[in-house]
Amino acid sequence: AQKVTQAQTEISVVEKEDVTLDCVYETRDTTYYLFWYKQPPSGELVFLIRRNSFDEQNEISGRYSWNFQKSTSSFNFTITASQVVDSAVYFCALSEAPSNTGKLIFGQGTTLQVKP
Amino acid sequence: GAGVSQTPSNKVTEKGKYVELRCDPISGHTALYWYRQSLGQGPEFLIYFQGTGAADDSGLPNDRFFAVRPEGSVSTLKIQRTERGDSAVYLCASSLFGTQEETQYFGPGTRLLVL
Numbered sequence: 486a487q488k489v490t491q492a493q494t495e496i497s498v499v500e501k502e503d504v505t506l507d508c509v510y511e512t513r514d515t516t517y518y519l520f521w522y523k524q525p526p527s528g529e530l531v532f533l534i535r536r537n538s539f540d541e542q543n544e545i546s547g548r549y550s551w552n553f554q555k556s557t558s559s560f561n562f563t564i565t566a567s568q569v570v571d572s573a574v575y576f577c578a579l580s581e582a583p584s585n586t587g588k589l590i591f592g593q594g595t596t597l598q599v600k601p
Numbered sequence: 602g603a604g605v606s607q608t609p610s611n612k613v614t615e616k617g618k619y620v621e622l623r624c625d626p627i628s629g630h631t632a633l634y635w636y637r638q639s640l641g642q643g644p645e646f647l648i649y650f651q652g653t654g655a656a657d658d659s660g661l662p663n664d665r666f667f668a669v670r671p672e673g674s675v676s677t678l679k680i681q682r683t684e685r686g687d688s689a690v691y692l693c694a695s696s697l698f699g700t701q702e703e704t705q706y707f708g709p710g711t712r713l714l715v716l
Contacts, residue, residue, distance in 0.1 A: 489643075518702050528690065530644070530707035537702060576643050580701040586657045587632060587701045591643030 491592035508577030518580040605708035624693030632699025636692040
């Protein structure tokens, strides 16, 4: 069965620290997509990144970077030089292939608190 | 253009009552999804529409839950005989074609509280 696990429930850091949010997934599919979303206090899920199972190249976008490793079924997210505005709940999600509906399976989320 | 909108933003009802939650997707998006997010949890899939038809309703918890999308745009999630356990945030998302590689864009959600 497909599953996404975010073992870190809450993380608290001081501004300017680097922080890594872990995501481990389970799937029997060879073709799948992984996503990260941010949910600020307002509640709306904001898309951050999408990665397909055939592309293991790491990606960097400003202070954000993602490390995808199929060997360990992980898709970790690092924020460099964290800022107070990064405080939010972050979700990792998996889109499975067989159904071809695009429905997402989400992890439990990691609450990140960045203190000034 | 406008994003996904949902109304109402908050809904308080009494146990046993009927409620309707509305979702207005991004214009031109054929795929529409409903998810439910309980406190401290990630969103859980409820139902997926491709156009007017429900292509996958495997996430609906029981027959008290029903959703429609009669004209392939706006969707309404309907909950009959509400129970306290239905209290959650109901999220709507849309994407252009509904394929697995596409990004889903989410609305702000409707916070439902059943007393």
